[in-house]
Amino acid sequence: MKAVVLHAIEDLRVEPRDERPLGPGEVRVRVESGGICGSDLHYFHHARMGDFPVREPFVLGHEAAGTVAEIGSGVTTVAVGDRVAINPSHPCGACDYCRSDRENLCADMVFLGSSRRFPHAQGIFAETFATHERQCVKVAPGTPSRVAALAEPLSVVLHALSHAGPLLGRRVLVTGAGPIGALSLAAARHAGAAAVEITDVTPEPLKAAEALGADRTHNVAANPGSVADPARPRGRFDVAVECSGHPAALATCLQQLAPGGTLVQIGVYADARATFPMDVVMTKELTLKSSFRFAREFPVAVAMLGSGRLALDPVLSHEFAIADAMEAFRTAADRRKSMKVHLRF
Template sequence: MQGVVIHAPKDLRIEPVEVRTPGPGEVRVSIMAGGICGSDLHYYNHGGTATIRIREPMTLGHEVAGIVAEVGEGVTGLSVGTRVAVNPSRTCRRCEYCAAGMQNHCIDMHFIGSAMRMPHDQGGFRQSLTMRCEQMFPIVDAVTFGEAAMAEPLAVCLHAARIAGPLLGKKVLITGSGPIGVLTAICARLGGAREIVITDLHDFPLQIAGQCGATRTINLKTEPDAMPDYAAGKGYFDVHFEASGNPLALQQALPAIRPRGVVVQLGLGGEFAIPINALITREIQLLGSFRFDADFALAVDLLNSGRMNVKPLITAITPFEDARRAFENANDRSSAMKVQLSFS
């Protein structure tokens, strides 16, 4: 079986990867589709982020879906041929956070396609993958494998929306119109937000945002005075989702947040210099949002029911054998949103 393996920045290879026979409680999945995430691009472009660096060859990818090909002993509810979305999180099921229903904070988390641990957790950009059966979520025939592979980033955004609290009737600002920002807009619309304004520096992702629930899109390069207008009268927005990971985005948006508003930081980047006086004097809540837990099951349910349309975000599907071209395409935000690999 072949996989997409990163050895060093820009050193991406298609080469054989290990495939395990499923043990008790495990299944083997034939991967059909996988989405390139921002973290995959960090590994490809820079070898990682901050202290999380590639120290050995690693199969990339954690946004994947496929077909059950083999079932281990004791597995129920799944059979050969079942179409599934794959939850990339393997929790320990023993620590205090798992017991408290906070699995995204598991002390002994394994997350596929991550160099956080050594040896690295090998990823899902491969023709075949063996994992625990509870990480497999059946999808209906009407959901494509590409859509199913969007369950993971959708779960991230559903978790952020949960962190923010009720959105019904709220005026929402989203900074960053990448896949996470646009999926957050979809979640805000489902939550009943009255107004959803999303900003970026490129027209193409803003066009996609406009198709997915944003009531206004702002290119900050061509409309530099748009945000100061929202700062009048101590601000305009009730909730701000910061999805870019750019420190300037948070700093520039804060004047537009109403007193006692909520800011949810879900974009990962470098260390931020936070304008703490603005938070204090306006009593603004700054909340972090990291990965997901039960939100993955909700994401799959929403996709299965047809209540979430993620198709506009999938802008390219490339055979995995041509992964380098796909990664270079994904680097170009002027023409790409979510680039996926096909393993069929």
């Protein structure tokens, strides 16, 4: 089989890899579509994620869907020919976090396409991928593979929004209109938010947000004060979902949250030493929440995508054949050109 392998900074190669034999309870999925995530781009540009460098040739990717091509002994939940989305999260199932329904905080997590462990947890950007049947969630008939491959980022969003509490009738601000911000917008609207507004510093992602139904979009580079309402100087949003990982966006969220509001932080900061205006947090009695990956939301995300209840075509901007992986990654890195880029296998 062929796989998309990172060897060094911007040294991405499509090269052959051996298929390993299946063990008991395992299945082999013929991968059909894989979404390029911001973490994949980080590996591509820096050959590391935070304190964890890439130390061996490394298959990228953790967002994928395909068709079951082979099953091992004892497999009962899927059959050859089933279309599935692959859950990249492999918690241990035995630690205190796993046993308290917080698998995303697992003390011994194996997350596909991650350099945190060595040998690395190789990713899914390959023509076939072998995994345990419990990682495969059946996809509703007729669901395009690249839609099903959105299950992982949608799971991240659903987990984050769960920290905000019920959104019915609430006013929501999303900062950062990339794929996670766009999915946050769509999911908040689906959850009954009275209004959802979104910010970014480039106009192109905001056009996609408009197509997704944003009540208002704000280009804060062109008009830094557009989010504020002089009639509500202490803020006008009940919930802010910070998806950009930029200090200026964080400041906007804290300024524009109404007293008693909730901030949910999803975006990852390039400099982890972000500062908070704690007097604002204290005097408005804001609630600060963080969100990391997802716990048990993956099957829910697959079901939502299969139902068609979320119209996400504006998020699906590009698709490239595996042979054009370098072009795909360069396109995904250009926010003026792309939203969510998928590889076709």
